[in-house]
Amino acid sequence: xxxxxxxxxxxxxxxxxxxxxLEAFWSGRLEEQDFRSQLQNIRLGHLRKQQEKGIxxxxxxxxxxxxxxxxTAAMFGIIPSRFSYTGGAVPLxxxxxxxxxxxxxxxxxxxxxxxxxxxxxxxxxSGASPVLTENKPLEAYREAKEKLGIEGKPVIVGPxxxxxxxxxxxxxxxxxxxxxxxxxxxxLLQELAAEGVQWVQVDEPxxxxxxxxxxxxxxxxxxxxxxxxxxxxxxMLQTYFESVERYSDIVKLPVKGIGLDFVHGYDGNLxxxxxxxxxxxxxxxxxxxxxxxxxxxxxxxxxELLKELAKAVPADRLIVQSSCSLLHVPVTVxxxxxxxxxxxxxxxxxxEKLNELVLLTKAFSSKEAxxxxxxxxxxxxxxxxxxxERNRSEVQTAVAAFSSQDPVRSAPFAERYAAQQAKWQxxxxxxxxxxxFPQSAEVRKARQLWRKGEWNDKQYAxxxxxxxxxxxxxxEEIGIDVLVHGEFERTxxxxxxxxxxxxxxxxxxxxxxxxxxxxxxxxxxYGDVAFIGEMTxxxxxxAQSQTSHPVKGMLTGPITIMNWSFVREDIPREQIxxxxxxxxxxxxxxxxxxxxxMIQVDEPAVREGLPLKESEQADYLAWAVKAFRIATCxxxxxxxxxxxxxxxxxxxxIDSIEAMDADVISIETSRSHGELIHSFELNTYKLGxxxxxxxxxxPRIPSVEEMTGMIERALRVLDxxxxxxxxxCGLKTRGLxxxxxxxxxxxxxxxxxxxxxxxxxxx
Ligand code: GLN
Ligand code: ZN
Numbered sequence: 001x002x003x004x005x006x007x008x009x010x011x012x013x014x015x016x017x018x019x020x021x022l023e024a025f026w027s028g029r030l031e032e033q034d035f036r037s038q039l040q041n042i043r044l045g046h047l048r049k050q051q052e053k054g055i056x057x058x059x060x061x062x063x064x065x066x067x068x069x070x071x072t073a074a075m076f077g078i079i080p081s082r083f084s085y086t087g088g089a090v091p092l093x094x095x096x097x098x099x100x101x102x103x104x105x106x107x108x109x110x111x112x113x114x115x116x117x118x119x120x121x122x123x124x125x126s127g128a129s130p131v132l133t134e135n136k137p138l139e140a141y142r143e144a145k146e147k148l149g150i151e152g153k154p155v156i157v158g159p160x161x162x163x164x165x166x167x168x169x170x171x172x173x174x175x176x177x178x179x180x181x182x183x184x185x186x187x188l189l190q191e192l193a194a195e196g197v198q199w200v201q202v203d204e205p206x207x208x209x210x211x212x213x214x215x216x217x218x219x220x221x222x223x224x225x226x227x228x229x230x231x232x233x234x235x236m237l238q239t240y241f242e243s244v245e246r247y248s249d250i251v252k253l254p255v256k257g258i259g260l261d262f263v264h265g266y267d268g269n270l271x272x273x274x275x276x277x278x279x280x281x282x283x284x285x286x287x288x289x290x291x292x293x294x295x296x297x298x299x300x301x302x303x304e305l306l307k308e309l310a311k312a313v314p315a316d317r318l319i320v321q322s323s324c325s326l327l328h329v330p331v332t333v334x335x336x337x338x339x340x341x342x343x344x345x346x347x348x349x350x351x352e353k354l355n356e357l358v359l360l361t362k363a364f365s366s367k368e369a370x371x372x373x374x375x376x377x378x379x380x381x382x383x384x385x386x387x388x389e390r391n392r393s394e395v396q397t398a399v400a401a402f403s404s405q406d407p408v409r410s411a412p413f414a415e416r417y418a419a420q421q422a423k424w425q426x427x428x429x430x431x432x433x434x435x436x437f438p439q440s441a442e443v444r445k446a447r448q449l450w451r452k453g454e455w456n457d458k459q460y461a462x463x464x465x466x467x468x469x470x471x472x473x474x475x476e477e478i479g480i481d482v483l484v485h486g487e488f489e490r491t492x493x494x495x496x497x498x499x500x501x502x503x504x505x506x507x508x509x510x511x512x513x514x515x516x517x518x519x520x521x522x523x524x525x526y527g528d529v530a531f532i533g534e535m536t537x538x539x540x541x542x543a544q545s546q547t548s549h550p551v552k553g554m555l556t557g558p559i560t561i562m563n564w565s566f567v568r569e570d571i572p573r574e575q576i577x578x579x580x581x582x583x584x585x586x587x588x589x590x591x592x593x594x595x596x597x598m599i600q601v602d603e604p605a606v607r608e609g610l611p612l613k614e615s616e617q618a619d620y621l622a623w624a625v626k627a628f629r630i631a632t633c634x635x636x637x638x639x640x641x642x643x644x645x646x647x648x649x650x651x652x653x654i655d656s657i658e659a660m661d662a663d664v665i666s667i668e669t670s671r672s673h674g675e676l677i678h679s680f681e682l683n684t685y686k687l688g689x690x691x692x693x694x695x696x697x698x699p700r701i702p703s704v705e706e707m708t709g710m711i712e713r714a715l716r717v718l719d720x721x722x723x724x725x726x727x728x729c730g731l732k733t734r735g736l737x738x739x740x741x742x743x744x745x746x747x748x749x750x751x752x753x754x755x756x757x758x759x760x761x762x763x
Contacts, residue, residue, distance in 0.1 A: 002306075002318045002364045004357040005057035005285065007201065007238060007259070008155060008325025009046045010350050011064060012513050014332055018042050022066070022517040025092075026100075032092060039065065040143075047144050047152070053354040056361075057199060060140035060152035062325060065092070066099045066121070066516050069165060070108075072157045073123035074098075076130040076184055078166075080108060089134045099516055109167075110515055114205055114241050115612050116292065116328055117522075117564075119515035125177060126168030132184045135191050142195070154192060158204035158237070159185055159222050160215065165206070178218060185222075186229045193233040201236045201259070205324075207250060208242035208265065208612060216249045227254035236285055240324035242612045243268025251279050259285030262305060263323040264292070270308070278312040287323035289356050294329055294510070294524065294566045296348040297356050299377045303363050320361050326350040330510040330521075343505055343526050346384040385570060389503060389527030396528060399578045407629040409661060411637040413687055416663060423597070423638045424550060428754050429711070429725050431747055432482035432690065434644050434666055435554045435600065436490070436730035437471050438739055443488050464489050465542055472546045474740060479747045482598060483551045485543035487732065493556040493602065494564045495523060496535075501583055503529035504565075525567045525576060531583040534590050541594045550598050552642060553591040557603035558584055558627040564605055573609075574623040581630035592635050600642035601632055601662075604729075607648045621656040628660045640664060646692075646729045651679040664688035668728040669710075670695035680717035690724030693746060696731055701741045707749035720757055725750045 012018045021038045024030040030038070043063045050058045064071050074095055079085040082105040083097045099121055101107035110119045137154035144152035159181050169177055192200060207219075226235060234256035243265030244250050251258060260269045278284060286309050288302045310318060332351040336344055348356060363370045384390065409416065450460035467488040475483045490496040498504035504523050511519040536553060544551040558580035567576050584601065591599050606624050610617055632641045643660060646668035650657060657665060669676050669691045676691070693710045694702040715723060725746060731739050 002315055002320055002361050003056035004054070004361045005153070005319045005321045006050060006055050006059055006326065006354065006357065007203075007240070007287075007291065007322050008059050008062035008327050009050060010327050010329070010331050010513070011042075011046075011062075012331070012511060012519055013042050013045075014335065014509065016511055016519060019517040019519055026096065026517075039063075044143075044147055047148055047150055049351065050354060051148060051150055053351075054358045055354055057153045057319065058144070058150050059155045059201060059325075060144045060150075061137040062155045062327075063140070065095065067110075067119075068155075069113075069120035069123065069157060069162070070095070070099055071136060072162055073121070073166075075133060075136050076128075076181065077133045078123050078125060078128040078130055080105075080124045081127050082106070087131075087133075112608070114208075115608070115610070116241070117512070117514055117520065117608075118328060120165065123162070123166040124168040125166050128168075130180050130184055132187050135188055137188065137200070138191050138195060138197075141192065141197055151198065153199040153201055153236075154197060155201045155203060156185075156188070158202040158206075160218055161204045161206040174214075175218070178222070182222065182225055186225065189226060189230045189233060189235075193230045197233065199234045199236055199257075201238050202255075203238045203240075205238075205240050207237075207239045207244045207246075208261070209245065210614065211245050216246055219250070219253060223253040223255055234283075236283070236319075238285065240264070240287060240291070243272065247272040248276055251276075251282070255282070257283030257285055257317075257319070259287060259319075259321060261287040261323045262309075263287060263290040270305075273309065273312050280314075282313075283317045283319060284309065284313045285319045285321045287321045288360070289320075289322045289353050291322040291324035291326050291353070292328045293569055294347055294349060295569055296346050296352070296377055296380055297360075298381055299356065299360055299363060299374045302356075302360055303367065303374070306360070306364055315364070318364075320357055320364065322353060322357065326353060328512060329353070330507065330512055332509075335509050336507055338508060339505055342384050342387050342389075343524075345380040346526075347524075349510070384526070387527070390568075390570070392502075392528035392530055395530050395579055395582065398582050399575060402578050402582075402626075402630055407626065407633040409633050409635075409637065409641075413661065413663070416637045416640075417688075419637045420640050420663065424640070426481055428720065428757065429723055429750050430481040431725045431750050432480060432552065432642075432666070433475075433484055433726060433743070434728075434730045435484050435487050435552075435602070436732035437467075437484075437486035437488070438734050438736050439488070439732045440736065443467060447491065461538075464539060468539065468543045469546060472543055472551075475743075476547060476549065478740065478743050480743065481549065483543070483547060483549045484554060485539050485551060487554060487730070489539055494561050497556050497561060498523035498525075498565065500533065500535040501529055501580075502532050503527035503579070510566075520564075523565045525562070525565045527568070529576070529579040529583050531586040535587050537587075537590050537594050537596075540591060540596050544596060551596065553588075553596040553599040555584055555587060555599065555601045555631075557601045557606075557643065558631055559609060559624045560603050560605040563609040574627075577623060577627040578630060581627040584631040585634060588632055589634060592639050597638065598640040598642060599632070599635070600644060600666075601628065602644045603628060603660075604644065604646045606645065606656075607650065607653065621653065625656050625659045628662075632662070642666065644729075649675060651675040654679050654683060654685065658685060658687060662687065664690065664724055666690040666692065666724065666726045668692045669714075670697075670728050677713060677717055685718060685722070688722045688724060689718060690726040691718070692728030693725055693749065694727050694742060696727050696729045696734060699735065699738045701738055702745060704745045704748045704752065707746055708752050711749060711753045715753070715757070725753075 025035040074090040109122045144150040236257040237255045238259035240261045330349040333347045446463045449455040471486045514520045540553045640663045642664045643662040644666045691714045693707040
C-alpha cells in the first residue's frame with residue numbers, strides 16, 4: 001500500500017491563535033506556563049487533525065515557537081554572544097531576543113526562505129561552540145505518541161542546508177564547522193533511534209540549488225556518517241521548491257528514501273527519473289500535491305503522474321507527499337464565506353490538501369473506489385476554468401498581441417530627458433520622496449470608521465483630502481521639489497489595487513506566516529485581470545490642484561502585484577504579469593490625461609520572483625522588464641516615468657533595471673550601499689537615479705553631514721545631471737516629527753551638495 005505523508009503543517013492556526021498567543025506572551029499578558037500550554041494545545045490540535053484525516057506519516061517538530069531555523073540553532077546552543085547566553089536549553093527570553101532584538105542587542109538578521117515569502121532567522125556561527133542543548137525532535141515525537149498515539153515522523157533541518165544558510169564563518173571553514181555539527185546530529189539521531197523512531201525527515205532544500213563538487217563530497221560524508229551511526233533509522237532526505245541538482249550523486253547517498261518535488265521541480269525531477277532511473281533499494285517521496293499553491297489538484301492528473309513514477313519505483317516504495325511543508329498555504333478554505341462558489345470550489349488550503357493526499361493514496365490502489373470524488377475534483381476545476389472571469393476576451397486579445405510587440409517609449413531617453421527638463425525646470429539634484437507619508441493612528445482610525453460604515457464615502461474622502469492638504473504644505477515648506485500625495489487612502493500597496501481591479505478575490509482568513517508572528521493575507525488572482533475604473537486619479541489630481549510643484553502619481557507595478565499575490569496556475573506567470581501591466585497602463589494613461597506629468601510605478605518585489613534555477617533567471621527578468629514597459633510606454637515624452645525598488649540587493653541586476661527604461665529610479669541603498677556603488681563604478685547608469693540617502697526603517701533622524709557623505713560618494717560614480725535625492729523607501733511606518741526632521745536634513749544636505757557642485761563646476 002502506498003502511504004501518504006505531510007512535510008509540515010502551518011503553525012498559525014485557523015484563527016491565527018498561534019500568532020495571538022505569541023504576541024500576548026511578548027506583551028506580558030500571558031505567563032510562560034500558560035503560553036507553553038496554549039502552544040501545546042495548538043500543536044496537538046494540528047496533529048489530531050492530520051490523524052483524523054488519515055495521513056500515514058505525520059510530521060512532528062515542524063511546529064515552532066517562531067522559526068524552525070532558529071530552533072535548530074538554539075538546539076545546538078548557537079546563540080550570538082551579545083545575548084549573554086550561558087549554556088543549557090535556551091530560555092524563551094534569549095530565543096525571542098535573537099528573533100526580535102532586546103534593549104541592548106540587535107536581533108539576528110532575517111532573510112527569505114528560498115523563493116518563498118517565509119523568512120527565517122540567519123544563524124550566526126562566529127564564536128559559537130555548538131552542543132546539543134536538548135533533543136527537540138525527540139520531545140516532539142514522544143509528545144505525539146503519548147498524547148495521541150501517533151507514530152510521528154520527526155523533521156529536522158539537514159546539516160548542509162543549515163550550514164549554507166548560516167553566516168559568521170569563512171567558506172574555508174565549512175568543513176571544520178561540519179566536523180563540529182556532525183557529532184551533534186549523530187547524537188540526536190541515535191537518541192531517536194533508541195526511542196524506536198521509524199522515519200526521520202531530513203530537510204535539505206539546499207540540494208535544489210547549484211552544488212559544487214566539494215558540496216557533493218560533504219553530502220557523502222554527512223550521510224555516510226549517519227548511515228554508519230544509525231543503520232536502522234529510516235532517513236528521508238527531503239528536497240523541495242525545485243528539481244535537485246546533481247541527481248545522480250544524490251540518489252546514491254546511503255539513505256532510506258529521497259523526497260523530490262514533482263510540482264515545482266516537475267520537469268527536472270521527472271526527467272531525471274525517466275532517463276537515469278531510480279535506485280531499487282530506496283523509497284521515493286513523491287511530492288505531487290502542491291505545498292505552496294492554493295488550488296485544488298487535478299487528482300486524475302496526479303494519479304497518472306504517480307503511475308508514471310511507479311514504473312521506476314515499486315508501489316510499496318512510493319510515498320505520496322506534499323511538495324513541501326504546508327507552512328506556505330493558509331489553513332482551511334472551509335471558513336471562507338464570501339467567495340463565489342466557483343472560486344471556493346477550486347481552492348485547497350492545508351486541510352484540503354490533507355484530503356487530497358489521502359484520496360490520492362486510495363485512488364492509487366483502487367481508482368474505482370474513489371471515482372466519484374476524482375470526478376468532483378475535475379468538475380470543480382473546470383467550472384472555474386469556464387467561468388466568465390477566466391475568459392475575458394478583450395484582455396486576452398490585448399495581451400496576446402504583446403507577445404510579438406516590443407513595448408518602447410516614443411522617444412529615447414536622451415530626447416525625453418531634454419523635453420522633460422525643458423518642461424519641469426527642475427533644479428540640480430531634485431529632491432523627492434517614495435510615496436507614502438506616516439499612516440498615523442488618526443489615519444488608521446478613519447479607515448476603520450469608513451470600513452465599518454460609520455463614516456460615509458464623502459466623510460472619508462474629505463478626511464483624505466485634509467491629510468493631503470497638510471502634507472502638500474509640509475512638503476512645500478520643507479522645500480521638496482517633486483511632491484507626492486502621501487497614499488493615505490491605501491492600506492497596502494497590493495490590496496489597494498487588487499480591490500479596484502477585476503480578477504482578484506480576497507479571503508477572510510487566508511493568512512500565511514511571513515516571519516515570526518507576522519502573517520500576510522495575499523490577494524488571490526483567480527481570473528483575467530481587467531481595468532474597470534480609475535484607481536488613483538482622484539487623490540492625485542486633488543493633490544496636484546493644491547500646488548504648483550509637480551505631484552508624482554503612484555502605482556504598484558505588475559510584477560510586485562503578482563509576486564505578492566496567490567496566482568492562478570492555468571496560465572503562465574508571464575501572462576498574468578502582462579494582464580496586470582495592461583490594466584496598469586490604462587491607469588497610467590488616465591493619470592496622464594488628468595494632467596499628472598510624473599508617474600511612479602513601484603517594483604520592489606521584482607527580485608523576489610527570481611527563479612531558483614540560474615538557467616531560468618534571464619527569461620524571468622526579460623518578461624518582468626517587458627511587463628513594466630507595457631505599463632509605462634504609451635505616455636508622451638514629457639511625461640516622466642519613475643520607478644522604485646527596495647528590500648534587497650540590486651547590484652547584480654542593474655542591466656535589467658536599466659532595461660525598464662524608467663526616466664528616474666529611486667532605489668534603496670542602506671542595505672548594500674557599498675556593492676551598489678561598486679556596480680556603478682563598473683557600469684555607468686544612463687538614466688535618472690536617486691540613491692536612498694537615509695534608512696527609513698528606524699526612527700533615528702539622520703544628520704545633514706551623514707547624508708552629504710552619502711551624496712558625495714554616489715556622485716563619484718553617477719552623472720550629476722541624472723542624480724536625484726530621496727529617502728530609501730516610503731515613510732508610512734514613521735512618525736510625523738521624525739519624518740519632517742529627516743526630510744529637512746535631507747533638503748539641507750541637498751543644498752550643500754548643490755553649492756559644492758556648482759562651485760567646483762565654476763572652477
Ligand atoms: N510607494 C510605496 C510607499 O512609499 C512604496 C513602498 C515600497 O517600496 N515597499 O510606501
Ligand atoms: Zn521601498
